[in-house]
Each structure stands twice: as C-alpha cells, then as structure tokens.
Amino acid sequence: MNATAIEHIHVTDAQRAQLDDLGYFITDKVIDDGTLMAVREEFIRFWQEEITGARKTSDARWLELTENRPFISQLHLRGRACDAFCRHPAIMDLCRQLVGPDADMTWNQAIIKPPAEKPYPFAWHQDMWYATHGDYARNANPEIFLRNETGITVWAAISRTTVDNGTLWVLPGKHREGLFPHKWDAHNRDWEAQVDTSYRVPAVMEAGQLLVFRKYVPHSSGPNISCETRMAYQIGYAVPGARHVTSDFESPLLRGDEAVASPHWADAL
Ligand SMILES: O=C(O)CCC(=O)C(=O)O
Known part of the structure; x- marks a missing residue:
C-alpha cells in the first residue's frame, strides 16, 4: 500500500468532462496514512459514543442501525482530526477548481x-432528496441550493472500499435527470429512489482516494460481507449562500482562493 499521498490535486480535463457527463470521478490517493489513521481513531471514538447514546433509548432498531450502519454527522464540531480533514489541502484544491474561489x-x-x-445496505437515493425533505432545506436559496453546478460531494475512502465491504455505487449520467421520486422505508429508515439502477458502477478505492460527485447523482451502498470494517467520510461543499440563514453545519472554507482558518479549532489550519 502507498503510505504517502499526492496531497495536491489538479483536476484534469478528462475528470472535469466525466463530472459533467457521468456526474462523478475518482481521484488518486491524495490523503496520507497518518491523516487517515487520526480520522479513523476519531470515528471509532464517536461511534462508541453513538452506541452508548442509542443504548439509553428504547429504540432497539436504532441501536441495531447505530451498531451496524451508523451515520454520524457534523464531526468538524466533535473532533480536531475530522475538522482538519474537511479542510485538507487536497480537498481545498478540488473546491478551488470545481466550486470557485469562495x-x-x-x-x-x-x-x-x-x-x-x-x-445493512443503504438504499439508492439522491442527497438532494434528503436536503429538500427535512429541516435542512428551511431557508434554502433555490438559486444556489438546487443546482448541480454549485457544489460537490466528496466521499472519502477512510478505509479501503470494495464491493464486498459495502462500498458506494453510483448511477452514471442520472444527475442530469432532476429529482426522482423516493419512497420511505420505515424498517431501514431510508428513502429509496424510484429509478432504473441497471447501469451502476462501484467506487472501489484504496484508503485516501476520493469519490467526487454532483448533488443529484443517485447512489447507494451494499452489505458488508467481508471481514473488514468499511469507513467513509462524506462531505458537502458549495458556493456560499446556499441557505439564507446559516448554521453550524456550514463552515467557511475558502474566500478569494485563500483558506479560511477553522472557526471551530483555533489552531487546526
Ligand atoms: O456510505 C454509505 O454507505 C452511504 C452514504 C450515503 O449514501 C449518504 O450519506 O448519502
């Protein structure tokens, strides 16, 4: 395995064309192993905290999902390594080139x-469905919020990701077809997009590679039938102003091409 990483990204013309045509591309390994290890350690700590919290509820299914398919959000507020990861120089390069100077x-x-x-699969969905069917959409500025071109999602392989360990799959080209209807699955507690999934591609990556995709790309993840734990860090980036009222979810990253110091951990940059 490659212990070092490139650390900086130049988005090639081919990657840009693939992002436009298919809605996604995968980078080389750009995150070094030390950074990945620090993030993994924080993930494990937060996961244990989530399980402890779920045990205090009377919701057995919630505990089961927390043990087997946890989604743990806004980690930039909980951990220094996670906050630094969201502002990693390689990811800021991506933002400069695909989102803009701000x-x-x-x-x-x-x-x-x-x-x-x-x-414990996670159903086919578009993140834009979740974003427009919950509290998060309140105060959304549709001019920015609803457009593919105003943002990117980075799905980072914190462990290696394989078909057997439940990696993410994407539906190439479907980001250009708008929002698909979604059905709520009460048992799995996820929304399922009503979309043709016959042409799908798995994101098979070594730890430290990044899957970059547009907000409307339908994606899903399969069961983990391997012997290893799969870890991913999903982060959204957009031009400022996607919502009229900001919250702690939004954190400034770039202004005029320059990195903004983390407002959460004073010495993190
Ligand atoms: O990583 C996964 O298993 C699914 C994540 C996902 O699709 C999402 O958070 O939108």
Whole structure:
C-alpha cells in the first residue's frame, strides 16, 4: 500500500468532462496514512459514543442501525482530526477548481460499515432528496441550493472500499435527470429512489482516494460481507449562500482562493 499521498490535486480535463457527463470521478490517493489513521481513531471514538447514546433509548432498531450502519454527522464540531480533514489541502484544491474561489463546507458525516451477518445496505437515493425533505432545506436559496453546478460531494475512502465491504455505487449520467421520486422505508429508515439502477458502477478505492460527485447523482451502498470494517467520510461543499440563514453545519472554507482558518479549532489550519 502507498503510505504517502499526492496531497495536491489538479483536476484534469478528462475528470472535469466525466463530472459533467457521468456526474462523478475518482481521484488518486491524495490523503496520507497518518491523516487517515487520526480520522479513523476519531470515528471509532464517536461511534462508541453513538452506541452508548442509542443504548439509553428504547429504540432497539436504532441501536441495531447505530451498531451496524451508523451515520454520524457534523464531526468538524466533535473532533480536531475530522475538522482538519474537511479542510485538507487536497480537498481545498478540488473546491478551488470545481466550486470557485469562495466555498463553504455544508455538511459532513462518517458512515461506517462493520462486517455483519445481516445485510445493512443503504438504499439508492439522491442527497438532494434528503436536503429538500427535512429541516435542512428551511431557508434554502433555490438559486444556489438546487443546482448541480454549485457544489460537490466528496466521499472519502477512510478505509479501503470494495464491493464486498459495502462500498458506494453510483448511477452514471442520472444527475442530469432532476429529482426522482423516493419512497420511505420505515424498517431501514431510508428513502429509496424510484429509478432504473441497471447501469451502476462501484467506487472501489484504496484508503485516501476520493469519490467526487454532483448533488443529484443517485447512489447507494451494499452489505458488508467481508471481514473488514468499511469507513467513509462524506462531505458537502458549495458556493456560499446556499441557505439564507446559516448554521453550524456550514463552515467557511475558502474566500478569494485563500483558506479560511477553522472557526471551530483555533489552531487546526
Ligand atoms: O456510505 C454509505 O454507505 C452511504 C452514504 C450515503 O449514501 C449518504 O450519506 O448519502
């Protein structure tokens, strides 16, 4: 395995064309192993905290999902390594080249899949469905919020990701077809897009590679039938002003091409 990483990204013409045509591309390994290890350690700590919290509820299914398919969000507020990761120089390069000289982080979450006897997939969906069907959409500025071109999602492989360990799959080209209807699945507690999934591509990556995709790309993840735990960090970036009223979810990242110091951890930059 490659212990070092490139650290800076130049988005090639081919990657840009793929982002336009298919809605996604995958970078080389750009995150070094030390950074990945620090993020993994924080993920494990926060996951344990989430399990402890879920045990205090009487919601057995919630505990099961927290143990086997946790989504743990806004980690930039909980951990120094996670906050630094969201502002990693390689990701800021991506933002400069694909979002613009001014960019905000709009969301971040860890998604962990340990090996499990039962399958814990995550249904096909567009993030824009979640973003427009919950509190997050309140105060949205449609001019920015609803457009593919105003943002990117980075799905970072914090562990290696394979078909067997439940990596993310994408539907190439479907980002250009608008929002698909979604059905709520009460058992799995996720929305399922009503979309033709016959042409799908898995994001098979070594730890430290990044999947970059547009906000309307339908994606899903399968069960983990391997012996290893799959960890991913999903982070949204957009031009500032996607919502009229900002919250702690949004954090300034770039202004006039320059990195903005983290407002959350004073010495993190
Ligand atoms: O990483 C996963 O398993 C699914 C994550 C995902 O699709 C999402 O958070 O939108």
